[in-house]
Amino acid sequence: xxxxxxxxxxxxxxxxxxxxxxxxxxxxxxxxxxxxxxxxxxxxxxxxxxxxxxxxxxxxxxxxxxxxxxxxxxxxxxxxxxxxxxxxxxxxxxxxxxxxxxxxxxxxxxxxxxxxxxxxxxxxxxxxxxxxxxxxxxxxxxxxxxxxxxxxxxxxxxxxxxxxxxxxxxxxxxxxxxxxxxx
Amino acid sequence: xxxxxxxxxxxxxxxxxxxxxxxxxxxxxxxxxxxxxxxxxxxxxxxxxxxxxxxxxxxxxxxxxxxxxxxxxxxxxxxxxxxxxxxxxxxxxxxxxxxxxxxxxxxxxxxxxxxxxxxxxxxxxxxxxxxxxxxxxxxxxxxxxxxxxxxxxxxxxxxxxxxxxxxxxxxxxxxxxxxxxxxxxxxxxxxxxxxxxxxxxxxxxxxxxxxxxxxxxxxxxxxxxxxxxxxxxxxxxxxxxxxxxxxxxxxxxxxxxxxxxxxxxxxxxxxxxxxxxxxxxxxxxxxxxxxxxxxxxxxxxxxxxxxxxxxxxxxxxxxxxxxxxxxxxxxxxxxxxxxxxxxxxxxxxxxxxxxxxxxxxxxxxxxxxxxxxxxxxxxxxxxxxxxxxxxxxxxxxxxxxxxxxxxxxxxxxxxxxxxxxxxxxxxxxxxxxxxxxxxxxxxxxxxxxxxxxxxxxxxxxxxxxxxxxxxxxxxxxxxxxxxxxxxxxxxxxxxxxxxxxxxxxxxxxxxxxxxxxxxxxxxxxxxxxxxxxxxxxxxxxxxxxxxxxxxxxxxxxxxxxxx
Amino acid sequence: xxxxxxxxxxxxxxxxxxxxxxxxxxxxxxxxxxxxxxxxxxxxxxxxxxxxxxxxxxxxxxxxxxxxxxxxxxxxxxxxxxxxxxxxxxxxxxxxxxxxxxxxxxxxxxxxxxxxxxxxxxxxxxxxxxxxxxxxxxxxxxxxxxxxxxxxxxxxxxxxxxxxxxxxxxxxxxxxxxxxxxxxxxxxxxxxxxxxxxxxxxxxxxxxxxxxxxxxxxxxxxxxxxxxxxxxxxxxxxxxx
Ligand SMILES: Cc1cc2nc3c(=O)[nH]c(=O)nc-3n(C[C@H](O)[C@H](O)[C@H](O)COP(=O)(O)O)c2cc1C
Ligand code: SF4
Ligand code: SF4
Ligand code: SF4
Ligand code: SF4
Ligand code: FES
Numbered sequence: 001x002x003x004x005x006x007x008x009x010x011x012x013x014x015x016x017x018x019x020x021x022x023x024x025x026x027x028x029x030x031x032x033x034x035x036x037x038x039x040x041x042x043x044x045x046x047x048x049x050x051x052x053x054x055x056x057x058x059x060x061x062x063x064x065x066x067x068x069x070x071x072x073x074x075x076x077x078x079x080x081x082x083x084x085x086x087x088x089x090x091x092x093x094x095x096x097x098x099x100x101x102x103x104x105x106x107x108x109x110x111x112x113x114x115x116x117x118x119x120x121x122x123x124x125x126x127x128x129x130x131x132x133x134x135x136x137x138x139x140x141x142x143x144x145x146x147x148x149x150x151x152x153x154x155x156x157x158x159x160x161x162x163x164x165x166x167x168x169x170x171x172x173x174x175x176x177x178x179x180x181x182x183x
Numbered sequence: 184x185x186x187x188x189x190x191x192x193x194x195x196x197x198x199x200x201x202x203x204x205x206x207x208x209x210x211x212x213x214x215x216x217x218x219x220x221x222x223x224x225x226x227x228x229x230x231x232x233x234x235x236x237x238x239x240x241x242x243x244x245x246x247x248x249x250x251x252x253x254x255x256x257x258x259x260x261x262x263x264x265x266x267x268x269x270x271x272x273x274x275x276x277x278x279x280x281x282x283x284x285x286x287x288x289x290x291x292x293x294x295x296x297x298x299x300x301x302x303x304x305x306x307x308x309x310x311x312x313x314x315x316x317x318x319x320x321x322x323x324x325x326x327x328x329x330x331x332x333x334x335x336x337x338x339x340x341x342x343x344x345x346x347x348x349x350x351x352x353x354x355x356x357x358x359x360x361x362x363x364x365x366x367x368x369x370x371x372x373x374x375x376x377x378x379x380x381x382x383x384x385x386x387x388x389x390x391x392x393x394x395x396x397x398x399x400x401x402x403x404x405x406x407x408x409x410x411x412x413x414x415x416x417x418x419x420x421x422x423x424x425x426x427x428x429x430x431x432x433x434x435x436x437x438x439x440x441x442x443x444x445x446x447x448x449x450x451x452x453x454x455x456x457x458x459x460x461x462x463x464x465x466x467x468x469x470x471x472x473x474x475x476x477x478x479x480x481x482x483x484x485x486x487x488x489x490x491x492x493x494x495x496x497x498x499x500x501x502x503x504x505x506x507x508x509x510x511x512x513x514x515x516x517x518x519x520x521x522x523x524x525x526x527x528x529x530x531x532x533x534x535x536x537x538x539x540x541x542x543x544x545x546x547x548x549x550x551x552x553x554x555x556x557x558x559x560x561x562x563x564x565x566x567x568x569x570x571x572x573x574x575x576x577x578x579x580x581x582x583x584x585x586x587x588x589x590x591x592x593x594x595x596x597x598x599x600x601x602x603x604x605x606x607x608x609x610x611x612x613x614x615x616x617x618x619x620x621x622x623x624x625x626x627x628x629x630x631x632x633x634x635x636x637x638x639x640x641x642x643x644x645x646x647x648x649x650x651x652x653x654x655x656x657x658x659x660x661x662x663x664x665x666x667x668x669x670x671x672x673x674x675x676x677x678x679x680x681x682x683x684x685x686x687x688x689x690x691x692x693x694x695x696x697x698x699x700x701x702x703x704x705x706x707x708x709x710x711x712x713x714x715x716x717x718x719x720x721x722x723x724x725x726x727x728x729x730x731x732x733x734x735x736x737x738x739x740x741x742x743x744x745x746x
Numbered sequence: 747x748x749x750x751x752x753x754x755x756x757x758x759x760x761x762x763x764x765x766x767x768x769x770x771x772x773x774x775x776x777x778x779x780x781x782x783x784x785x786x787x788x789x790x791x792x793x794x795x796x797x798x799x800x801x802x803x804x805x806x807x808x809x810x811x812x813x814x815x816x817x818x819x820x821x822x823x824x825x826x827x828x829x830x831x832x833x834x835x836x837x838x839x840x841x842x843x844x845x846x847x848x849x850x851x852x853x854x855x856x857x858x859x860x861x862x863x864x865x866x867x868x869x870x871x872x873x874x875x876x877x878x879x880x881x882x883x884x885x886x887x888x889x890x891x892x893x894x895x896x897x898x899x900x901x902x903x904x905x906x907x908x909x910x911x912x913x914x915x916x917x918x919x920x921x922x923x924x925x926x927x928x929x930x931x932x933x934x935x936x937x938x939x940x941x942x943x944x945x946x947x948x949x950x951x952x953x954x955x956x957x958x959x960x961x962x963x964x965x966x967x968x969x970x971x972x973x974x975x976x977x978x979x980x981x982x983x984x985x986x987x
Contacts, residue, residue, distance in 0.1 A: 136868075177865070180845025659833055691870075
C-alpha cells in the first residue's frame with residue numbers, strides 16, 4: 001500500500017500542537033507505515049513540496065510569511081486541516097486583534113521601552129512583517145477539516161489522522177471538538 | 184367650557200365670521216420641509232408688504248401645516264372670499280417656490296389688485312392634489328394648528344360629542360370594528376379588535392397610548408399629522424378612552440420632533456381649558472387625561488413593548504409577548520397602543536359612519552393611507568390616497584414619473600422592514616396583503632422610487648446599516664446577525680465577495696428573520712430578501728472568483744522609524 | 747389542570763401553566779438554553795430554545811411558552827438545529843473567546859453548546875471587539891470579552907439579592923453590562939459582595955479572584971434553591987431533608 005504524503009505546517013502558534021503531535025509516541029510508528037512526512041518543522045525540508053495529500057496547519061495567519069506559505073500549502077495540498085485552536089479560531093495569537101493596528105504596540109515595545117534592540121527589528125527576509133490583523137486559517141484559504149484544542153491531545157490528533165490516512169475526511173464530534181481542551 | 188353642541192357651534196360661527204371679514208387669507212406653510220426651504224422669511228415678507236400696502240384690514244396671514252408638495256416649497260395658498268375674474272373665478276390659488284421677492288409681487292398684484300401671478304401658480308387639477316383623498320390630512324394646510332378654534336370651525340370635536348352623547352362605549356367599539364380600520368403603524372392589525380380587547384379587559388386602570396415614535400428613516404407622515412392637526416389625534420384618543428374605559432393616555436413622541444411636542448402640548452392645554460380633557464368631559468360622566476411622553480429617538484422604541492418600557496422609565500427594549508399589552512401593559516394594567524395616524528381616522532369614522540369608511544379602499548384594507556413620496560420622482564412630498572390605488576398611479580400620475588431619460592426600476596415601501604417592488608408589479612393595487620405578497624409591506628408609509636442609477640445592493644446595505652445601528656442588542660440573532668449581514672453586504676457592494684459569502688448572507692437572513700425576538704430583527708432581512716428575489720442578477724454581477732484574501736496590507740516597518 | 751400535549755410525536759401529560767421547557771426537561775427531552783435559569787425571570791433573549799409549534803408560523807421560546815391542551819411541538823428539526831448552530835457561532839464571533847486562557851475553560855456553557863451543536867469552527871467573521879476587564883472588586887472580576895449578554899447576572903442581582911448592581915447599557919453590538927451607573931464594580935455601592943452574579947454566569951465573564959485557567963466553577967443552581975426556599979419557606983437543602 002502506498003503511503004499518503006503528510007505535511008505539518010507551523011504558522012503563528014506556540015508549537016504546542018506539534019508537541020502534542022509528538023505525544024502520539026509509539027503510534028507515530030504506525031503512522032509512519034501509512035504516511036510519509038514530506039514537510040514539517042520537525043523534518044529537514046526547506047520547500048513545501050507538490051502533491052501533498054494532507055497538510056496539518058498549526059497556528060494562525062499572523063505575518064507575511066504565514067500568508068505566503070499558507071497560499072502555497074493550499075495550492076499544493078489535497079486537504080488542508082486546521083490543526084489546533086490558533087489555526088481554527090485565531091486563539092492566543094489573535095489576542096492582539098482587539099487592540100487594532102499593532103504599530104503603536106511595536107513602537108511601544110521596541111522604541112519606547114527600548115530594552116533589547118535598537119529600533120523595530122525589520123531586517124528584510126529575516127523578520128517577517130506583521131499583518132494588521134491575525135486571521136484563522138479558514139478566513140484566508142479553504143479548509144477541509146478542523147481539529148480544535150489548545151493543544152489537541154494526542155488522542156484527538158490520532159482520531160483525526162486515522163480516517164485521513166485511509167483517504168477520508170475526519171468527522172470529529174462530542175468532546176473531541178471542544179475548544180480550549182485537549183481531551 | 185364646552186358642554187354641548189351649541190357651544191361648539193358658537194365657537195365655529197365666531198371663527199367663520201372672523202375669517203369672513205378678510206378679503207384674502209394667505210396660508211403660509213409652516214411645516215418643517217417648507218421652513219427649511221425658507222418659509223419663515225416668506226411669511227415675514229408677506230406681513231411686511233401687506234403692512235406697506237395698507238392691506239392689513241383686508242388680508243390675514245395664517246401659518247398652516249403641510250400642503251404636501253414639499254419638493255416645490257415653500258408653498259403659499261391665497262384664499263379669497265370672492266371669486267375674482269383674473270384667477271378664472273377661483274377662490275383658491277396655490278403658489279409654489281415662493282421667496283420673499285415673489286411674496287412682494289403676489290402682495291402687489293394678487294392681494295392688492297386681484298391678479299394672480301400665473302407663472303407661479305400650481306393647478307389644483309395636478310394629479311398630485313386631485314387624486315388624494317384627505318381624511319387624516321383634511322385639515323393640514325387649512326388650519327392654524329395652534330388654535331383649537333380653527334379645528335372646531337372645521338367640525339372638530341363633533342365626533343367626540345356625538346360618541347359621548349349618543350353612543351355607548353360598546354357601540355363605538357362596534358363602529359370601529361365595522362369600519363374595517365386597520366393599524367397604520369405598519370402591522371395592519373384590525374383596530375376595532377384591539378379596542379374590543381381593551382374594552383373587555385377587567386382592570387381598575389387601563390391606558391391608551393398613541394405611538395408617534397416614527398423612527399423609519401425618511402418618514403414624516405406621523406410628524407405631519409401631529410404638527411398640523413394635533414387636536415384630531417387628541418379627539419381620536421379621547422373617543423378611544425371612552426370606548427375602552429381607559430382613564431389615562433400617553434402620546435409618545437420622539438425628542439427629534441420638538442414642534443410636534445410643542446403643538447401637542449398646546450393642544451392638550453387648550454382641550455383641557457375647554458373641558459374636552461380632564462374630568463367630566465363635555466359635562467358627561469367621563470374623564471380622561473392625556474400626557475405627552477418624549478422618547479429619546481430609538482427606532483426600537485416604536486415597538487409597542489419597548490415603547491411601554493420607555494414610558495415606565497425603563498430601558499427601551501422589547502419584552503416577550505404574550506402577555507400582550509391589552510392583557511398586561513403599562514404598570515401591569517391593560518393598555519392599548521395605536522399609531523397616531525390610526526387615531527387620526529377615528530373622528531371621521533364616528534362622524535361620517537363606518538359604512539362611509541368601508542366604501543373607500545379594497546376588500547381587506549379600508550380607508551386611506553398617507554405616504555411620503557421620495558426618490559427619483561418629479562413631485563415628491565406627502566400624499567394621502569385611498570387604499571386600492573395602484574403603485575403605478577402614485578408613481579407615474581401623482582409623482583409625475585421619473586425624470587426624462589431615466590428608467591423606473593423599483594419602489595421601496597415599508598422602510599427598513601419593507602422591500603423593493605420591481606417595475607413589472609407596479610399595477611398592483613395597494614393594500615396590506617398585496618404588498619406583503621410582493622415581499623414588501625405597507626409599513627408606516629415610506630415610498631421611495633428608484634431608477635436605473637440606483638443599486639439594489641446599496642439599498643439593502645443602507646437599510647441593514649440602519650437596523651444594525653438601531654438593534655437594541657437584547658437578542659443574539661438581531662444583535663450579532665445584523666452586524667454580519669451588513670459586513671457581507673458591504674463586501675458584496677465592493678466586489679469582494681464570493682458565492683459562499685452570498686450563501687452565508689442568505690442563511691443569516693433566514694435565521695435572523697425567524698429567530699429574532701421582536702419585529703425589528705424579524706423584518707431586518709426583508710430589504711435583502713426582496714432585492715435578492717427580484718434583482719438577484721445585480722448581486723451575482725458583483726461576485727468575484729478570487730476575493731482579495733487579505734484586503735489589508737502588512738505593516739510597513741520602514742515607516743516606523745529608527746529608535 | 748392536567749393537559750395533553752405532544753412533543754416530537756410523543757404524547758405527554760403536563761400541568762396547565764407549566765412552560766414547555768419544564769415539561770421537556772422532566773421528560774428528558776434535550777433543549778439547549780443559555781439565558782434561561784431556573785429561579786430567575788424569563789428573558790427569552792438567547793433564542794436557543796426556540797421550537798416549532800404546529801399551526802403557527804412563528805417559532806416560540808420553550809422557556810416562555812406555556813403549555814396548553816393539544817399543543818404540538820417539534821424541538822429538534824433540521825431547521826432548528828441549523829439556526830441554533832448559527833446562534834452559537836455568532837456568540838463566539840461577537841466576543842473574544844480564547845478558551846485556552848479562560849478561567850472557565852472546561853466548565854463553560856458556551857463551550858458546552860458548541861459541543862452539542864457540532865461547532866468546530868466559526869463560519870462568520872470574528873469581530874474582535876475592544877472590551878473592558880474590571881478587576882476593581884476585591885473578591886470578583888468581570889471580563890466583558892467573554893460576556894454573552896444573557897443578563898442572568900442582572901436578574902440574579904436584582905431579583906434574588908435585591909441589589910440591582912448590574913444593568914445593560916448601550917445598544918446593538920455595543921450593548922454591555924455595567925455596574926451601578928457605569929462605575930467600576932469595586933466602587934459600586936449597591937453591591938453586597940454576595941457572589942450570586944458570579945454563581946450564575948454561564949461563561950468565564952464573572953469569576954472569583956485568584957482562580958486560574960480552567961479553575962472557575964459556577965454554581966447557577968443557587969438561585970433556584972434560594973427562590974424555591976423563599977417560596978416554600980424551607981431553607982433545608984433538598985438532599986438534607
Ligand atoms: C422595530 C419596530 C418599530 C416600530 N415603530 C413604530 C412607529 O414608529 N410607529 C408606530 O405607530 N408603530 C411602530 N411599530 C409598530 C408597533 O409595535 C405597534 O404595532 C403599533 O404602534 C400599533 O398601532 P396600530 O395598530 O395602530 O398600527 C414598530 C414596530 C417595530 C417592531
Ligand atoms: S430583534 Fe433586535 S431590536 Fe428586537 S429585541 Fe432583538 S435585538 Fe432588540
Ligand atoms: S467563556 Fe467559555 S467559550 Fe468563552 S473563552 Fe471562556 S471557556 Fe471559552
Ligand atoms: S456580588 Fe451580589 S450584590 Fe454584588 S453585583 Fe454580584 S449579585 Fe449583585
Ligand atoms: S456577565 Fe455573565 S451572567 Fe452577566 S450577562 Fe455576561 S455572560 Fe451573562
Ligand atoms: S433559553 Fe429560552 S430564549 Fe434563551
